[in-house]
Amino acid sequence: MMKTRSALIFGYNEFALEIADNIAHKYENITIFKFDDESKKRNGEKYSVASFDLSDNWDVLEKKFDMENSVIFCALLDDATNIFLTISLRASFANVSIISLAKDKESANKLTMAGASKVIPIVQTTASIISDMLKKPIVTEVLHNILYEKSNLKIAQVCVEQDTFFAGKHPYEVDWKNIYKIIVLFVLHEDMSSEFIYSSKASHHSIKNGDKLVVVGYEEDIKLFEQNVGSRYE
Amino acid sequence: MFSRFVLDVAYFLNTSKNYQNTKHFFYNLLENDNYRYKKYFDALMIMLVFISVIILIREVKSHVNDFLLYFNSYIISIIFFVEYMLRLWVSSSISEILIKRDEHDSMLGEPFGLRRAFFKILHIKFQYITTPRALIDILAIIPLFHELRFLRIFVLFRVSKLFRYIKSFQTFFSVLASKKFEFFTLLMFASMVIFVSSVLIYVMEANNPKSSINTLYDALYWSVVTISTVGYGDITPITDAGRFVAMVVITAGIAVLAFSTSLVVSAFSEKLDEIKETKTVDDITKLKSFYLICGYEDVAAEVAKSLSKEHKVIILDEDPLRVMRAIKDGFVALEYDPGSVESYKKLRIDIASQVKAILCLRESDVENVYTTLTVRSFNKDVYILSLLMQDIHRNKLSIAGASEILYAKELIGMIAKEFIGKPVAFEVIHALRSDYSQINIEEIVISERILKNFSRVDELDNVKYRVVLLGIYKKIQKQFFFNPIPNTLLEQGDYLLIIGNSVFIKEFEKYLHKKIV
Incomplete structure (x- = not known):
């Protein structure tokens, strides 16, 4: 049987279904794993649903899915179970991307410690969006x-791979706005940490081949910029 | 003929805007605790009361300047008299009584009964005059007759006027009033003991030449001093029978004291929540702008925490435990049901001018729909943001009138999608929005002052301040223009979206406001 690039979503609830709906176009296969005590059946079941138990041997997943290129979502509603699940999956799959949902920040920290690649704290995220909507x-x-x-506005990461007129210049010295109709916000370091172009570190950095720039602009302008300087990673 | 004239005047006054405005002004000044200028008026009256008392005290042993005596006897008294008359005026509306009588008589086909209306007016005004507060007011005016020296003691009635101006006194007495029956019982008991013990001690001691109790008045004085547990010791019983009476009175005195102390304490502890609530409502009424959060659960707690850094936040929840949690978290919270119109009436706030937004953040769609509908039933315009727990209820919240609906599950789904699909954009935007990162995105509104200094985008000089101008939101077009062309005109109400270090953004904002062309 051919292994597929999959999204494995643990938890059979509205969060899981929303995640599935949003990422369906990205993955060949989406499987929702239902925990023992979760509801039996939901209306309009669009995805394959399997059952799981916390004592399961996760190695069997490797036989079925291309785990290197798959993503796991831990979306159980109980934080303690979700943490246990995350740590179990991380123990079995060291490199797979695991995204876990947490109720609050306390659980989010524990999930990070348990090995989640990314944690979304539901309460804090919702609250922060509400506050932002009101404040800004x-x-x-x-x-x-x-x-x-x-x-049409996009944020993209462009790697400088060709000789350009701005090589050797400081990022803030280039008139990106008028030449490329884009705005360069950050310069990325090799460890993926970012520096704002006006920060003191970035202002001492001269642009060279291999530098990654985080740019914002319209789709077509970013494409033109990318053709001129290098490759793109959205 | 005279009746017709009186009625005409009544209708004229009742419909005269100037007259009604003037009366309303004095009503607010004298009686409305929420009127912003009342506190100044009260402070002036308190000052006059103290001046009167100081003059009285000074006059006992020293000569007081004639002007001060004149000021005390006439000017202060006249001010109090004018205040009394104004209070009498605003206490009820004569014109309304006359008009009501006329309407009543017309309905019955009878001629206007001026006499009956007159008696009704007298009755209503008399009711006001005989209220304790009005009686104190009239007694406070009496020192006007300063020639009658003995009447000067009436100046002390002016001190009683303080009760009218100082709210804590009113609160104190209203709390004690709640235990009227208990205090009355205690008073009866104490009076009985005093009466019986006075008579007994008089009978026991009055015929003894060594005793200092010679009259019934001495006996009464001794009883009161003893029962109050003060016991000066200037009068003491010397007979065995008298001492026995003293022991009984002392025991009764301890009981009276203990009972009255416990009454005051229990009255206050019972009314403590009410007093606190009244104080909170008073404070809220004075706020200029605030967010009203309905329901205090996890999301609401986080939102309140975030908003309270820059704005006032008030929380309403009908659940006492949640209200307690909100208070513990440091917020102003009231145990009011956000789904009841009565709650908003009790708050005495003007939603249109004071409330920036109402946030329905209960984790229950039923509650949020109900609260939204409640608010919409008396205010069509206020911005209502509501949390949605299940997508199938979205249209119900829309119909109820929510201005913005936030469905957390959809949001999480979208975040997951962006994290998978656009990690760079996701991380950048997350960093820009996060309070913890140094680089922020802020909006600066173009004010009249900024417009005086700058008229076009290329004049802004943002590069000098090391901030990036992401774009401009044009108020008229209601559209965001990314990377605006240099000659884009600035207009009042437009927003500049600026990215940069928060310190530099602040500096840039100051520069925009300060620069003088």
Whole structure:
């Protein structure tokens, strides 16, 4: 049987279904794993549903899915069970990307310690969106439009791979706005940490081949920029 | 003919805007605790009371300047008299009584009964005059007749006027009033003991030449001093029978003291929540702008924490445990049901001008729909943001009138998608929005002052301040323009979206406001 690039979602609840709906286009296969005490059946079941138990041997997953290129979501509603599940999966799969949901920040820290690659604290995330909507409505709208593709504005990471006129210059010295109609916000280091272009570190950094720039602009302008300087990673 | 004239005047006054506004102004000044200028008026009156008392004390043993005596006897008294008349005026509306009588008589087809209306007015005004507060007010005016020296002691009635101006006194007496029956019982008991013991001690001691109790008044004085547990010792019983009476009175005195102390304590502990609530409501009424959060569960707690850094936040929840949690977290919270119109009436707030937004953050769609509908039933415009727990209820919240609906599960789904699909954009935006990162994105509104200094985007000089101008939100077009062209005109109400170190953004904002062309 051919192994597929899959999204494995643990938890059979509305969070899991929303995640499945949002990532369906990215993965060849989406499997939802139902914990013992979760509801039996939901309306309009679109995804394959399997059962699991915390005592399961996770190595069997490797036989079925291409774990190197798959992603795991731990979306159980009980934080303690979710932490146990995350740590069990991390013990079996050292390199797979595990995204876990946590109720609050305390559980989020524990999930990170348990080996989750990314933790989404539900309460804090919801609250922070609400506060942002009230405190900075325009910023929130613009950022949402960028993030959720409601406008042509994009944020992308472009790697400088060709000889360009700005090689050797400091990022803030280049008139990105007028030449490429884009805005360069950050320079990425090799360890993926980012430096704002006006920060003191970045201002002492001269652009060279292999540098990664985080740019914001319209889709077509970013494409042009990327053709001129190198490759792109959205 | 005269009746017709009186009625015409009544209708004229009742419909005259100037008259009604003036009366309303004095009503607010004298009686409305929430009126912002009342505290100044009260402070002035308190000052006058103290001046009166100081003059009285000074006058006992020293000569007081004639002007001060004149000021005390006439000017202060006249001010109090004017205040008394104004209070009498605003206590009820004569014109309304006359109009009601006229309407009543017209309905029955009878001629206007001026006499009956007159008696009704007298009755209502008399009711006001005989209230304890009005009686104190009139007694406080009496020192006006300063020639009658013995009447000067009436100046002390002015001190009683303080009760009217200092709210804590009113609270104190209203609390004690709740134990009226208990205090009355105690008073009866104490009076009985005093009466019986006075008579007994008089009978036992009055005929003894060595005893200092010679009259019934001495006996009464001794009883009161003893039962109050003060016991000066200037009068003491010397006979065995008298001492026995003393022992009984002392024992009764301890009981009276203990009982009255426990009464005051229990009255206060019973009313403590009410007093605190009244104080909280008073404080809320004075706030200029705040967010009203309905329900205090996990999301609400986080939102309140975040908003309270820059804004006032008030929490309403009908659950006492959740309210206690909110208070413990340091917020102003009231145990009011957010789904009841009565709650908002009790708050005495003007939603349109004071409330920035109402946030329905209960983790129950039923409660949020109900609260949204409740608010919409008396205010169509206030911004209502509601949490949605199950997507099937979205349209119910829309119909109820929520301005913005936030469905947490969808949000988490979208975040998961972006994290998988666009890790760079996700991390950048997360960093920009996070309070913990140094690089922030802020919006700066174009004010009139900024417009005086700058008219076009290329004049802003943001590069000098090491901040990035991401774009401009044009208020008129209601549209965001990314990377605006240099000659884009700035207009009042537009927003600049600035990215940079928060310190530099603040500096840049200051520069925009300060620069003088």
